[in-house]
Amino acid sequence: MSSKKVAAEVVTDESYAKHEKIYPRQVHGLFATFRVLGIFILLGGYYIAPWLQWDGHQAILFDLPARKFYIFSLTFWPQDFIYLAVLLIIAALALFFFTALAGRLWCGYACPQTVWTEVFLWIERKVEGSRNQQIKLDKSPLTKFKFLRKALKHSLWILLSLWTGFTFVGYFTPILELGVKFVQLNLGPWETFWIFFYGFATYGNAGWMREQVCIYMCPYARFQSAMFDNDTLVISYDEARGEPRGSRKRNVASESVGLGDCVDCTLCVQVCPTGIDIRQGMQYQCIGCAACIDVCNQVMDKMGYRKNLVRYTTLNAMDGGKTKIFRPRIIIYFLLLLGITSALIYSMAIRIPLELDIIRDRNALYRETNEGLIENIYTIKVINMDLQPHQYILTVSGIEGMKVINKVPEIKVNSGEVLDFPISIQVDPVNLKKTTQKLKFDLISTTNPKLHVEESGRFIGPLIR
Amino acid sequence: MSGQDNNEYDAKQIPTVQKVIAVLWPSFLTAGVATILFFAYFDPQLLMQISGYGNISRMAGYTIGFFLFWLLTSVTCVISCYFQRPCEKDKH
Ligand code: SF4
Ligand code: SF4
Numbered sequence: 001m002s003s004k005k006v007a008a009e010v011v012t013d014e015s016y017a018k019h020e021k022i023y024p025r026q027v028h029g030l031f032a033t034f035r036v037l038g039i040f041i042l043l044g045g046y047y048i049a050p051w052l053q054w055d056g057h058q059a060i061l062f063d064l065p066a067r068k069f070y071i072f073s074l075t076f077w078p079q080d081f082i083y084l085a086v087l088l089i090i091a092a093l094a095l096f097f098f099t100a101l102a103g104r105l106w107c108g109y110a111c112p113q114t115v116w117t118e119v120f121l122w123i124e125r126k127v128e129g130s131r132n133q134q135i136k137l138d139k140s141p142l143t144k145f146k147f148l149r150k151a152l153k154h155s156l157w158i159l160l161s162l163w164t165g166f167t168f169v170g171y172f173t174p175i176l177e178l179g180v181k182f183v184q185l186n187l188g189p190w191e192t193f194w195i196f197f198y199g200f201a202t203y204g205n206a207g208w209m210r211e212q213v214c215i216y217m218c219p220y221a222r223f224q225s226a227m228f229d230n231d232t233l234v235i236s237y238d239e240a241r242g243e244p245r246g247s248r249k250r251n252v253a254s255e256s257v258g259l260g261d262c263v264d265c266t267l268c269v270q271v272c273p274t275g276i277d278i279r280q281g282m283q284y285q286c287i288g289c290a291a292c293i294d295v296c297n298q299v300m301d302k303m304g305y306r307k308n309l310v311r312y313t314t315l316n317a318m319d320g321g322k323t324k325i326f327r328p329r330i331i332i333y334f335l336l337l338l339g340i341t342s343a344l345i346y347s348m349a350i351r352i353p354l355e356l357d358i359i360r361d362r363n364a365l366y367r368e369t370n371e372g373l374i375e376n377i378y379t380i381k382v383i384n385m386d387l388q389p390h391q392y393i394l395t396v397s398g399i400e401g402m403k404v405i406n407k408v409p410e411i412k413v414n415s416g417e418v419l420d421f422p423i424s425i426q427v428d429p430v431n432l433k434k435t436t437q438k439l440k441f442d443l444i445s446t447t448n449p450k451l452h453v454e455e456s457g458r459f460i461g462p463l464i465r
Numbered sequence: 466m467s468g469q470d471n472n473e474y475d476a477k478q479i480p481t482v483q484k485v486i487a488v489l490w491p492s493f494l495t496a497g498v499a500t501i502l503f504f505a506y507f508d509p510q511l512l513m514q515i516s517g518y519g520n521i522s523r524m525a526g527y528t529i530g531f532f533l534f535w536l537l538t539s540v541t542c543v544i545s546c547y548f549q550r551p552c553e554k555d556k557h
Contacts, residue, residue, distance in 0.1 A: 065523045067508060081505040173524070190524035209482075216483045217490050 021138070022211060022275040024121060025131040025267070029294025031108075038109045039118055047163075050170040055387075064172045068416065074348075075416070077385050079355055086344050090337065097333040099224050101325070102233040104288035107221070113213050114287065116164075116206035117273070120157060127153040131270065157207050158199070165199030211274040214287050225284060230315040231324050235288055237262075237279045237310045238318070245279070251304045261305050268292035268310060278310055352450070353385035354392075356443045358457040361422075365460045373403070373426040374461045381420040382443065384413040390445045394423075398439040399459060400431045411443075425459060432461040487546055492538035499538070500531045 052059040054072050061070045069076035076083060098105055107114060128134045128149055137146055169191055170178055181187050187195070205213050214221050228234070242262035248254075254261050262279065269277045271291040276283050278292045296310040314323045361377035369375050384390055392411040396404050408421040425439070437459045445451035509526020513519065521529075 064527060067523070078505050078508075084501075084505075188522075188524065190522065190528050193528065212482060216480075216486050219491075219494075 020275070022273065023131045023134050023270075024273045024291070025270040025295075026125060027271045027291045027294045029297060031290035032294050035109055035114075035118065035289070039115050042110060042112075042115055043119065047167050050167060050175040058174055058176070060171065061174060062172050063174070073387075075353070075385060075387065077355075077383070079383070079385075080351075083344065083348065086340065090340055090344065093333060093337045093340065095220070096227055097330070097337055099227040100229065100232060100329050100333060103228065103235075104224060104286070105233075107214065107287040108289040111287075113205060113218070114273075114289065116202060117210050119160070120206040121273075123156050123160070124153055127156065154207075157203055161199040161203040161207075162195065164202045165195040165197070168198040169194050211285070211287075214274060215285055221284065221287075229327070229329065230319075230321075231327055233312050233314060234282060235278065235286065235290060235293060235310065236282065236313050236318060237268075237292075238308070238313075239279070239281075242279065242309050250302065254305070261300070261303075261309050263299060263303060265299055267295045267299060271295045352453055353387075354390075354443065354445070354451045354453050355381075355383040355385065356441060356453045356455045357381035357383075358441055358455050360458065360460075366462070369426060372429070374429055374432065375424055375426045376459050377422060377424050378457060379420055379422055380441075381418060382411060382413050383418045384415060386451065387415050388447075389414045390447055390451060392443050392445050392451075395442045395444075396423075396425060396439055397442070399427050399437055402427045402431070402459075427459065427461065429461065432464060435462070435464050436460050484546070488539055488542040492535055492542045496531060496535035496538045499534045500527065503534075504530060 049060050050058065054070075057070055059070070059072055063070065067078055069080075095106060124134065128137055137149060140146055166178070166182065167175075172194075173191060178187070178191065181191070209217075238261075241260060243260040244258075245262035245264040246257070246259040247264055248257050248259060266277075268279070269275070271294075272278070273289060273291065274285045274287060276285050278286065290312070293308075293310050293312070297307045300307050300309055317323050357380070359379040359381065361379070364377075367375045367377075380394065382392060390413060392413070394406065394411060396402070403426040405424045405426065406421075407423075411419065411421075413419045439457040439459050441455045441457055443453050443455075504527055508523070509521065509530060510523050513521050513526065
């Protein structure tokens with residue numbers, strides 16, 4: 001009984017247990033260069049893209065207030081949601097494909113979490129100095145110097161975060177207007193809210209949470225191992241070559257002191273953004289950033305040893321086998337990816353920027369006119385998704401001798417607008433073969449005959465025996 | 466007895482951040498998906514007009530919609546987490 005109480009206390013104690021801050025040491029080298037390059041391309045793209053203009057509108061704009069998405073010369077409507085869904089499926093498949101092929105490439109080089117954390121780390125280093133200086137500063141009592149450093153760091157982080165939030169909102173409402181409103185201090189409440197929300201998320205995730213996002217929050221980090229096989233590229237320490245580890249003087253051959261090549265300098269642990277020791281084998285916390293490769297290679301150079309004690313390799317290669325690139329799983333992912341991508345491109349290429357909706361009058365199935373004809377009423381909805389205004393002709397077919405009464409002589413719709421109008425269809429009962437008959441509605445643009453859509457509708461008459 | 470030890474072990478294993486994240490984060494993701502799906506088909510402005518709640522801006526509609534979804538999904542997550550705890554043992 002009392003042990004239950006103990007358990008409860010353990011929980012509370014644990015709630016206050018502090019998370020150990022990780023101070024990744026700065027690293028230079030081939031892969032660090034790749035990462036910096038990636039950061040420039042990705043973040044540069046992120047911050048610049050919403051400012052680009054195209055054909056008189058923002059080049060990339062997911063205009064939520066207007067419910068329209070612009071991507072260069074393409075305009076998407078809520079009706080085109082399927083494209084977005086397919087795009088997301090493609091993105092997921094691409095992630096599977098690259099994971100099976102090259103492991104956590106995404107995590108180490110392209111994930112926004114990694115990319116923004118790197119920038120935040122860079123600011124931290126500029127303000128607080130190197131890893132050792134940072135540790136010392138954090139241990140020291142609160143002095144004016146420490147306070148100023150911390151205040152400066154957080155101010156810079158917050159500024160960058162708010163700019164990030166502003167840019168984010170700029171993808172969803174026109175950024176030029178947003179900029180003007182911002183300068184005039186006249187931002188709407190919802191825009192302000194989302195700028196702060198996204199800014200806060202950036203500040204929290206890249207400034208405070210960091211590797212904990214990867215370890216506790218990222219679903220991908222949890223399931224990516226399911227996509228690994230023995231031929232997937234991983235970062236690994238060559239245990240056979242490195243052990244037994246131990247320190248020694250420079251340029252001493254390992255064999256002469258009876259040691260492996262690892263000099264146990266722990267630099268690989270110090271550079272690791274998730275604070276793990278790669279020498280303990282593959283761990284799910286490893287985000288594949290290759291910082292440990294870069295730093296260990298420097299050590300090996302200094303010692304005059306061969307490089308690549310820590311390296312990109314595969315489980316097969318480490319066991320002395322050959323790495324197979326083309327294996328069934330890769331081929332299947334690739335074919336799926338290719339198939340869905342081509343289908344998407346094809347369907348976008350033949351997509352007709354015109355939509356026709358036929359809505360039957362809900363109040364009455366049919367009506368008999370004074371002349372004894374059977375009448376059905378429809379609402380016709382025409383959506384012009386093209387960038388030009390158009391005029392259209394509507395024709396209806398399907399029943400012999402039918403009369404189409406359309407009070408709107410001209411179907412003229414401006415770009416991006418919707419027109420709806422009622423039409424009535426009257427049929428002589430002798431021509432009705434069935435209670436429900438199919439109708440075909442054809443809408444064609446007079447200015448561009450390629451803009452032609454077909455819809456089917458139903459004509460309902462009295463019961464026919 | 467060993468069950469008790471196990472509970473203690475589990476509680477020790479899971480840091481508070483992870484517990485908070487386990488509720489707020491999956492619910493955030495699903496709320497995001499729900500918001501996108503829902504508003505791809507329904508225009509918040511029209512919805513409000515039809516249901517007679519007056520005029521709101523679309524941004525307001527999306528935002529409120531998102532947070533309502535998030536509230537709902539996080540309640541679900543809290544309940545899941547609660548049910549995941551081992552059932553209370555008999556007193557003897
Ligand atoms: S950096 Fe290389 S040599 Fe240094 S401890 Fe790590 S594996 Fe060993
Ligand atoms: S173990 Fe190496 S590759 Fe993995 S996260 Fe740490 S430094 Fe990066």
